[in-house]
Structure formats: C-alpha cells, structure tokens
Amino acid sequence: MGEKHIARLEPVGIELEVDEDETVLQAAFRQGLMLMHGCKEGQCSACKSFLLDGEVDLDRYSTFALPDFEEAEGYTLLCRAHALTDLEIELLHYDEEMLRSGVPPRHAVTTIEAIEPLTHDIKRLVLRLADAERLSFQPGQYVDIAIPGADGEHRSFSMANTPSTGDRLEFMIKLYPGGHFSGLLGDGALAVGDELEIDGPYGVFTLRETSPRRLLFIGGGAGMAPILSLLVSMAEKGSERAATYYYGARNERDLFHLAEIELLAGELPDFRFVAALSESAGDGWSGESGLITDVVDRLEEGLEDVDAYLCGPPPMVDAAIALLLARGTAESHIFYDKFTTTADT
Numbered sequence: 001m002g003e004k005h006i007a008r009l010e011p012v013g014i015e016l017e018v019d020e021d022e023t024v025l026q027a028a029f030r031q032g033l034m035l036m037h038g039c040k041e042g043q044c045s046a047c048k049s050f051l052l053d054g055e056v057d058l059d060r061y062s063t064f065a066l067p068d069f070e071e072a073e074g075y076t077l078l079c080r081a082h083a084l085t086d087l088e089i090e091l092l093h094y095d096e097e098m099l100r101s102g103v104p105p106r107h108a109v110t111t112i113e114a115i116e117p118l119t120h121d122i123k124r125l126v127l128r129l130a131d132a133e134r135l136s137f138q139p140g141q142y143v144d145i146a147i148p149g150a151d152g153e154h155r156s157f158s159m160a161n162t163p164s165t166g167d168r169l170e171f172m173i174k175l176y177p178g179g180h181f182s183g184l185l186g187d188g189a190l191a192v193g194d195e196l197e198i199d200g201p202y203g204v205f206t207l208r209e210t211s212p213r214r215l216l217f218i219g220g221g222a223g224m225a226p227i228l229s230l231l232v233s234m235a236e237k238g239s240e241r242a243a244t245y246y247y248g249a250r251n252e253r254d255l256f257h258l259a260e261i262e263l264l265a266g267e268l269p270d271f272r273f274v275a276a277l278s279e280s281a282g283d284g285w286s287g288e289s290g291l292i293t294d295v296v297d298r299l300e301e302g303l304e305d306v307d308a309y310l311c312g313p314p315p316m317v318d319a320a321i322a323l324l325l326a327r328g329t330a331e332s333h334i335f336y337d338k339f340t341t342t343a344d345t
C-alpha cells in the first residue's frame with residue numbers, strides 16, 4: 001500500500017480516501033461510489049474531469065481521450081490518475097442517480113456453459129457462476145474477463161442478459177483475427193467446462209428510470225449486448241416507455257437476434273426496431289440502407305426530447321454523439337459505451 005490522500009469531488013462535495021497505488025476511479029469503486037466511466041483504460045474519455053487543486057501521476061492513456069493541450073489546462077482521466085497530494089476534482093459528468101447506486105465490483109470464478117456462433121464473426125459466450133452464486137449487476141453493465149495465462153490482462157464484455165438470470169452471464173463477443181481473448185473463442189482454445197475469472201460489475205450504461213423522455217437506442221456489432229439487456233429489463237418490469245432501437249450492420253450476414261427482438265416488440269407496448277445495412281443488401285432486403293447515423297437522421301423528426309443510449313465501435317458512437325448534439329439532444333441525456341480495443345490505446 002502507498003501513501004494515502006483525500007480526493008474531494010465537486011460539485012457533489014464527497015470526500016474519498018485514495019491510496020497512491022490505486023487510481024481515483026479504483027478508490028471510488030472500493031468505496032461503493034459509481035463515478036462516470038467507460039473503458040477504465042484511458043481510451044474513451046468518459047471519466048474526464050478537471051483537477052482544481054493537487055497533483056496526479058497518470059498511467060498510460062490515449063491522447064484521443066485526453067489531448068495534450070487539455071492535460072496542460074488541468075483536465076485529467078480519473079481511471080489513470082494516481083493522487084500524489086490531496087486533490088480537489090471537478091466532475092464534468094456525473095449523475096446523482098448513478099453516483100450512490102454502485103455495487104462494489106468483486107472477483108468471481110465462472111465455468112463456460114456455452115460457446116455458440118451468432119454470426120460469422122460474433123460468438124455467444126455463457127458463463128455460470130460457481131456454487132449457485134449470483135452476480136449483482138444492473139442491466140447494461142459489463143465485467144472484465146481475465147485472459148487465461150496472460151498475467152492479469154483482461155478484456156471487458158457487456159452482459160446481454162439481465163440480473164433476473166444472474167447465476168449466469170451471457171455475452172456477445174466479436175472475433176478479432178489475432179485477438180488475445182476473442183481469438184481463444186474463435187480457435188477452440190476455450191471450451192465448455194473451462195474456468196474463466198471475472199471482475200465486476202462495471203459501467204454506467206444503465207437506464208435512468210426516473211426520466212420522462214422517450215428512449216433512442218443506437219447500436220452496431222456486438223454493441224447489441226447491453227442494449228438487449230436494457231430492453232429485456234424494460235419488458236421484465238412492464239415498462240411502457242416509448243423506445244426506438246436503431247441497429248446498424250454491414251450486410252445481412254451480420255444481422256442476428258431478429259426473432260428475439262421481434263418477441264420484445266410484442267412485450268413492450270411502444271417499441272420500434274429499425275435495422276439498416278451499410279453495404280450491399282440483397283434483393284430480398286426490405287429494411288433501411290446506409291450508415292445507421294444517416295438512417296436516424298433521415299427517420300427521426302425531433303431529437304430534443306430523447307434519452308439516447310449508444311453502444312458499439314468507437315467511430316459509430318462518436319458519429320452518433322455528433323448527430324445527436326447537432327440535432328438538439330442535451331449532452332447530459334446521451335449515454336454510451338464505446339467498445340474500445342487495445343488498438344485504441
């Protein structure tokens with residue numbers, strides 16, 4: 001353990017004890033406080049905050065998340081920042097509803113129950129917790145899965161199921177050629193019965209249930225996972241909130257779970273699903289064509305009154321954020337998880 005300091009968070013006035021050996025974000029998790037975060041690896045900028053006073057040392061991060069000029073002005077990434085003195089930090093993004101809703105993340109051992117193809121490059125992975133344990137999580141959150149034999153290295157994956165089936169965790173995992181974790185699913189190195197260690201839950205891509213606004217979900221690729229978890233949880237609770245889900249894929253072979261989503265449409269009274277193909281669509285395709293953000297722009301009349309939930313590859317999420325801001329959605333009503341990879345560091 002290193003030297004301890006106090007981090008005072010403004011404007012919420014909360015004080016945290018921070019050990020020099022941990023990041024400010026880790027200290028917050030340890031004390032049950034859910035600060036805004038995404039990747040936890042200095043890649044997505046979701047945890048960006050302003051250092052009003054004190055000194056930090058930053059672990060390695062991407063200058064896309066924190067450009068040098070911002071760092072010079074006093075901005076910092078809480079997922080990378082180690083306190084060298086007492087700190088006073090202004091949270092740029094925080095959510096009173098989320099802040100104190102944190103369940104401290106924990107470690108668990110799981111067994112692989114299923115690995116099945118969903119498309120040519122996305123697999124369904126199901127993990128069962130040992131001894132009928134349950135993982136307490138909120139729909140839309142993720143866990144870190146340790147890469148076997150990789151000395152503490154992990155990858156983050158969002159749950160596609162809901163806590164109602166919390167004794168098992170279900171994931172949608174895109175296969176990357178040469179990917180350290182996804183490669184193990186693609187080449188058969190991991191199989192049913194193998195153990196995987198997880199840490200979590202993490203993430204703030206959760207439904208702000210008290211909001212009166214209609215919901216707009218925009219997803220691509222394996223970004224289907226946390227959005228499906230949110231939609232299923234709405235159906236489980238009998239939610240009547242209006243929701244539209246735009247899902248972008250390249251071509252028809254990238255589409256999956258259409259039958260499950262159709263079932264949801266039967267359970268959610270005001271739900272619409274719009275799939276769009278950005279590349280060649282066969283003659284039989286009667287859905288939308290084009291980039292998913294262009295389709296949203298074309299089909300949506302007013303975007304000032306929505307809570308938007310975006311999930312998938314970082315370029316898709318960035319394009320969707322730009323569209324929503326240009327079309328009048330308040331920044332504080334936009335929630336996202338960028339599926340960053342090691343290539344983004």
Ligand SMILES: Cc1cc2nc3c(=O)[nH]c(=O)nc-3n(C[C@H](O)[C@H](O)[C@H](O)COP(=O)(O)OP(=O)(O)OC[C@H]3O[C@@H](n4cnc5c(N)ncnc54)[C@H](O)[C@@H]3O)c2cc1C
Nearest residue numbers: 039156157158173174176179180181182222339341342343
């Ligand atoms: C909050 C969060 C939630 C996520 N949820 C999901 C999810 O539900 N489903 C999902 O599929 N993914 C999800 N991801 C992404 C996931 O965590 C992994 O990053 C992804 O699966 C790739 O890991 P990998 O070990 O298979 O590949 P890696 O070994 O990390 O490599 C990824 C790709 O980058 C390339 N690459 C690696 N290093 C470099 C480099 N230096 N230069 C250029 N290219 C490089 C590799 O060749 C490969 O194509 C999530 C990410 C975050 C942050």
Ligand code: FES
Nearest residue numbers: 038039040045079
């Ligand atoms: S959570 Fe800190 S940069 Fe992503």
